Amino acid sequence: MSDRPPPFTALRAVEAASRHRSFTSAARELQITHSAVSQSIRRLELDLGTRLFERKGGAMEPSSAALRLAQTYSEAQESLSRAMREVLGSQTGAVLGIAMPAVLGRLWFSAKIARLNEALPDVEVQVSTREGGEGADIALAWSSKAVKGALCELSYLPLCAPALAAKLDVAQPKALLRSPLIADTPDGWGLWAGRWAPSAKAPRVHLFDDPAMALDAAVQGGGIVLSNVFAAESYLASGRLAALGLEVSAGQWLTARVQASPETAEAAERFVMWLRLELRRSQALAQGHAPRGE
Numbered sequence: 001m002s003d004r005p006p007p008f009t010a011l012r013a014v015e016a017a018s019r020h021r022s023f024t025s026a027a028r029e030l031q032i033t034h035s036a037v038s039q040s041i042r043r044l045e046l047d048l049g050t051r052l053f054e055r056k057g058g059a060m061e062p063s064s065a066a067l068r069l070a071q072t073y074s075e076a077q078e079s080l081s082r083a084m085r086e087v088l089g090s091q092t093g094a095v096l097g098i099a100m101p102a103v104l105g106r107l108w109f110s111a112k113i114a115r116l117n118e119a120l121p122d123v124e125v126q127v128s129t130r131e132g133g134e135g136a137d138i139a140l141a142w143s144s145k146a147v148k149g150a151l152c153e154l155s156y157l158p159l160c161a162p163a164l165a166a167k168l169d170v171a172q173p174k175a176l177l178r179s180p181l182i183a184d185t186p187d188g189w190g191l192w193a194g195r196w197a198p199s200a201k202a203p204r205v206h207l208f209d210d211p212a213m214a215l216d217a218a219v220q221g222g223g224i225v226l227s228n229v230f231a232a233e234s235y236l237a238s239g240r241l242a243a244l245g246l247e248v249s250a251g252q253w254l255t256a257r258v259q260a261s262p263e264t265a266e267a268a269e270r271f272v273m274w275l276r277l278e279l280r281r282s283q284a285l286a287q288g289h290a291p292r293g294e
Contacts, residue, residue, distance in 0.1 A: 094267035099136035150253035180223030
């Protein structure tokens with residue numbers, strides 16, 4: 001390579017495609033075309049003289065070089081974000097009202113407070129899980145449309161107790177449907193089967209209206225639970241559950257409606273930037289816990 005600056009646009013595409021294992025999903029997240037992602041990565045491959053992705057089944061599997069570039073780019077993003085916060089600074093603390101879905105708040109965001117304290121020490125949050133988000137500086141909500149500026153796409157991920165995972169053959173997705181199934185949404189396993197086992201019969205599912213109850217049932221060996229990656233993060237991090245890979249899009253995107261006052265607008269912008277990075281980090285962690293294909 002020459003001494004020209006790093007190709008940040010291409011590295012951004014590599015990072016997104018590595019997380020999603022899909023050029024299409026990466027393009028959707030980055031709000032660009034599939035062709036733009038493909039061409040950007042292809043030019044980088046030519047520049048580096050090595051392949052970064054190989055198609056395996058329905059996924060684009062990143063090489064070790066791609067994963068290294070993706071991790072380095074993600075770390076650089078976080079370093080730049082930290083530098084921006086230091087440059088911007090803040091003379092006085094800001095209090096932000098944050099409205100968010102109850103599941104996201106209880107099973108994901110509450111575990112991020114220590115990281116929030118470290119990243120934004122001058123920001124206090126007042127979290128509400130009431131629907132609507134009226135009066136909040138930032139209102140988070142799930143949307144069924146990939147709106148511009150969406151923070152992330154929601155995915156469902158099958159998980160189970162480690163002892164059960166050791167007995168399963170994830171190379172045969174249809175076989176997973178013969179195990180006891182658990183879910184916190186009525187259409188989740190149907191979406192999953194449509195993606196990974198389209199010829200299978202409609203699965204029988206134990207349905208819970210509380211995601212934590214569904215996850216706890218799987219921890220106790222009750223079967224394979226289909227959960228979103230954010231609700232399941234603490235279960236994966238603690239080793240109580242093992243990810244089986246084979247993610248499927250839930251067809252929902254997290255959006256942020258910012259209606260902060262002039263006094264809190266700068267803090268709200270920094271919070272949304274931090275939140276976007278944390279969501280991507282969680283997605284990468286979930287994929288890192290999943291078994292790699294052959």
